[in-house]
Amino acid sequence: MSANHLDREQKLDLYYWMRLTRTFDDAMLALWKQGRGVGGTFSQRGHEAISVAAGYALAPEDVAAPMHRDLGCYLVRGLSPRRIFANLLGRETGVTRGRDANLHGLGDLSLNLIGFVSHLPQSLGVALGVAMSFRYRGEPRVALTFTGDGASSAGLFHEVLNMASVYNAPLVVIVENNQYAYSTPLYQQMKVPDIALRAQGYGIPGVIVDGNDVEAMYSVTKEAVERARGGGGPTLIEAKTMRMLGHAIHDGAEYVPRELLAAWEAKDPIRCYEARLLAEGIADREELDEIGRRCEIEIEDAIAFAEASPWPDPATVAEGVYAP
Ligand SMILES: Cc1ncc(C[n+]2csc(CCOP(=O)(O)OP(=O)(O)O)c2C)c(N)n1
Ligand SMILES: [Mg+2]
Numbered sequence: 558m559s560a561n562h563l564d565r566e567q568k569l570d571l572y573y574w575m576r577l578t579r580t581f582d583d584a585m586l587a588l589w590k591q592g593r594g595v596g597g598t599f600s601q602r603g604h605e606a607i608s609v610a611a612g613y614a615l616a617p618e619d620v621a622a623p624m625h626r627d628l629g630c631y632l633v634r635g636l637s638p639r640r641i642f643a644n645l646l647g648r649e650t651g652v653t654r655g656r657d658a659n660l661h662g663l664g665d666l667s668l669n670l671i672g673f674v675s676h677l678p679q680s681l682g683v684a685l686g687v688a689m690s691f692r693y694r695g696e697p698r699v700a701l702t703f704t705g706d707g708a709s710s711a712g713l714f715h716e717v718l719n720m721a722s723v724y725n726a727p728l729v730v731i732v733e734n735n736q737y738a739y740s741t742p743l744y745q746q747m748k749v750p751d752i753a754l755r756a757q758g759y760g761i762p763g764v765i766v767d768g769n770d771v772e773a774m775y776s777v778t779k780e781a782v783e784r785a786r787g788g789g790g791p792t793l794i795e796a797k798t799m800r801m802l803g804h805a806i807h808d809g810a811e812y813v814p815r816e817l818l819a820a821w822e823a824k825d826p827i828r829c830y831e832a833r834l835l836a837e838g839i840a841d842r843e844e845l846d847e848i849g850r851r852c853e854i855e856i857e858d859a860i861a862f863a864e865a866s867p868w869p870d871p872a873t874v875a876e877g878v879y880a881p
Contacts, residue, residue: 561776568839571613571771573848575605575827578629580852581638584860585645589806593864595647595658599625603769603801606826607733608703609633610774614782615701620687622671622680622702625660626733626800630703635668638859648866655869656877678708681717681730688721688728688785699785701729701778707738709752718793722759727785729778730793733768735800740812753795761791768796769826772833798826 563571582601588594601608608629615621615634623630631641636652644651647658652665652672664672671683684702691698704714709732721728732752736743749755756763762784766777774796781792799821803810834840 561779563772563775565839567613568772568834569844569848571609571775572827572830572834572840572845573852574609574613574629574633575771575830576849577632577638577852577855578605578609579827580849580856581628581632581641581859584856585642586802586806588860594645594806596645597659597805597807598645599660599805600800600802601626601628603735603799603821603826604733605629606771606774606830607731607768607796607798610771611701611703611729611731611778614775614778615699616782618669618696619699619701619782620669620671620684622673622684622687622700623663624673624677624680624703624705624733625675626705626735627673627703628660631663631670634670636663636665636670638855639862642856642859642863643866646863646866647868648863649869650862650866654873654877678704678711678713678717680704682713684730685717685721685726685728688726688791689724691727692724697786699727699729699782701731701782703731703733705738706732706734706736706743706752707741707746709755710746718756718759718761718791721791722761725788725790727788728791729781729785730791731778732793732795734795734797736798736817737800737804737810737813739804739808740810751795753793756793759791759793761793763793763795765795765797768798769821769824769829771826771830799824 578601589598604626608627612630612633621630621634640652644653647655649655653662661675662672664670680702684700688700734752753763753765764777766773777794831845
């Protein structure tokens, strides 16, 4: 049986984590529209298969450095919806104790999760540092990180992949090619159609995968993770998907052609996986609905917990910083 094989329980797990991510996202956007949010927030719609499968392909001892579309990875790796919602609502019980009310800063080193610092693509340099530390210490562990199509045109992307290649670092870089960087379409910021082509310039594997197909995503990520663990060096994975809503909550994305969105809507990662699970007899409609209900209950509980949580005490503002 191949290392990438998924049994029934694992398939239903992937479905559950994607549904939980979508339920969280829908509830978050609704809260913001009701004026109950704090700060800005980024929709995850369309990215669920990528972030969930990547998180699922890692071993607990591996390290993930997710970005702003990777709520699914944070959830799969063990950050509870309660702590994330409390963070979004700026409460003391959130991951950053009210310091950063966003999908940023969700790091928890006890879960081998590095918080996202917002500047793009800085997570790549951090993840490379983590991977190099594993190499120096001879630990069979892997660092995995994510970046966007836009961020992949920034200088650090090149420096990280080149250095990772030269030093054979156990690093996996996933580019979430969602066709847009803010309002800039891909073709206006690079002249090659596939970001994975860039891997050739570093002498490492560059893999293109359908980012809306959770099992394909799991398979290529798992393969890259195990290659890195076995001393085979880094892999660049380009996951093709579509950002189905605006860049962030404030952005109506009027600049995105409606036909493009309609074409991708038909490839919705969760609905497509549902159809597959049903067709393969992995689950029936009732079981999938039951998973959906579980997700609703968890997210309702997380919101209630976050809204009932205290605001941070201003007297503690200097805690958790290096130079108070
Ligand atoms: C250095 C830096 N410049 C600008 C920004 C503001 N910014 C945040 S996300 C973003 C677009 C990123 O596009 P992409 O890399 O394609 O990721 P996506 O949001 O589409 O997932 C920009 C310009 C930033 N966070 N960091
Ligand atoms: Mg993008």
